[in-house]
Amino acid sequence: MSLLRWRGAAGALGADGTAEQGSVGRAGPGATALTWPDAEAEAGAGRLDASLWKAVPPSERRDSPFSSAAKSGLLRTCSNPHCASGWLHLLRSRQTPVFEGGWCCSVACTRARVEAAVRREMEARGQTRDSHRHRVPLGLAMLEQGWITQQDLRAALQAQRAAGGRLGDWLVRQKSASEEQVTRALGLQWSCPVLSLDFHNPEDLAVLLPRLFLDAFGALPLRVAAGRILYLGFEDRIDPALALAAERMTGLRVEAGVVQSSLFRAAHTHALQTHFPPAELIEAANEQAMAAALARAIEAARPVAAHLVRVHECLWLRLWLRPQTGPLPDPGSIRDLIASTATH
Numbered sequence: 001m002s003l004l005r006w007r008g009a010a011g012a013l014g015a016d017g018t019a020e021q022g023s024v025g026r027a028g029p030g031a032t033a034l035t036w037p038d039a040e041a042e043a044g045a046g047r048l049d050a051s052l053w054k055a056v057p058p059s060e061r062r063d064s065p066f067s068s069a070a071k072s073g074l075l076r077t078c079s080n081p082h083c084a085s086g087w088l089h090l091l092r093s094r095q096t097p098v099f100e101g102g103w104c105c106s107v108a109c110t111r112a113r114v115e116a117a118v119r120r121e122m123e124a125r126g127q128t129r130d131s132h133r134h135r136v137p138l139g140l141a142m143l144e145q146g147w148i149t150q151q152d153l154r155a156a157l158q159a160q161r162a163a164g165g166r167l168g169d170w171l172v173r174q175k176s177a178s179e180e181q182v183t184r185a186l187g188l189q190w191s192c193p194v195l196s197l198d199f200h201n202p203e204d205l206a207v208l209l210p211r212l213f214l215d216a217f218g219a220l221p222l223r224v225a226a227g228r229i230l231y232l233g234f235e236d237r238i239d240p241a242l243a244l245a246a247e248r249m250t251g252l253r254v255e256a257g258v259v260q261s262s263l264f265r266a267a268h269t270h271a272l273q274t275h276f277p278p279a280e281l282i283e284a285a286n287e288q289a290m291a292a293a294l295a296r297a298i299e300a301a302r303p304v305a306a307h308l309v310r311v312h313e314c315l316w317l318r319l320w321l322r323p324q325t326g327p328l329p330d331p332g333s334i335r336d337l338i339a340s341t342a343t344h
């Protein structure tokens with residue numbers, strides 16, 4: 001069983017089948033180029049780029065959504081730093097609603113905290129937008145490995161120019177390379193591991209990301225290892241922004257990687273047909289209206305936990321109606337809201 005392959009060398013696996021840190025993707029004997037730590041430093045894919053995390057304020061970095069367990073409700077004070085009336089709302093529950101680890105004493109305070117969170121997420125957008133880095137073209141990576149010849153590459157490029165499509169698909173169609181080689185080359189290009197579908201159970205993992213994100217960004221949660229690592233698969237390009245959002249929201253460490261195309265497509269189609277927790281889409285005229293709608297949803301649901309993260313141009317609010325007791329939330333206990341503004 002090989003969960004991870006990297007330059008064709010199987011990463012060392014722990015007894016429980018989880019990849020051990022430091023051994024993941026270690027290059028095999030004779031491999032000369034990127035080893036995993038280098039790849040990590042360079043890539044912004046696979047293991048998350050540290051620069052992406054810089055955009056996340058320390059207050060929002062946490063181990064998991066269920067580690068910030070509710071404090072005793074008796075002496076709980078309002079988490080809105082500008083609250084002027086924390087002790088006046090005597091009839092309001094002091095257990096809920098909780099947003100980003102803090103109880104809110106009133107509708108106004110919930111709204112103030114959500115507005116601040118929306119601002120925080122939107123301001124961080126500019127810091128990560130241009131985090132694209134130069135990547136070796138797929139054809140060159142394959143040429144370098146000796147997997148294709150100049151003539152193979154030229155023929156595939158010609159076919160691509162004439163008919164469109166992806167270079168890797170043309171190389172396979174023209175029998176210049178195997179699909180597996182193309183996948184390995186994508187792993188080199190994105191400095192990420194090639195992930196397998198071993199142990200993939202889409203029904204269990206449907207609680208991790210809203211269906212919309214799987215569909216729109218071509219992502220596929222593959223499995224959770226040792227209760228703390230989420231393997232997130234992509235077909236031909238890693239989406240670091242989605243991987244970061246998943247990491248922030250789930251509290252799991254995300255390892256993103258590529259999955260062989262034909263396997264990915266079948267599993268992705270299957271995953272999209274499974275049952276997902278309810279998700280509501282909100283399109284708001286502006287950020288204030290968006291914050292107001294999200295705050296209303298929090299006030300209506302009175303969650304025991306709620307977190308807000310940005311995924312590209314959307315904000316994703318997840319509400320936990322009951323405390324989460326394991327690495328995955330209970331499907332019936334969460335609600336997702338995905339909000340965007342009409343200007344985007």
Ligand SMILES: [Zn+2]
Binds near residue numbers: 078079080083085105
């Ligand atoms: Zn308050």
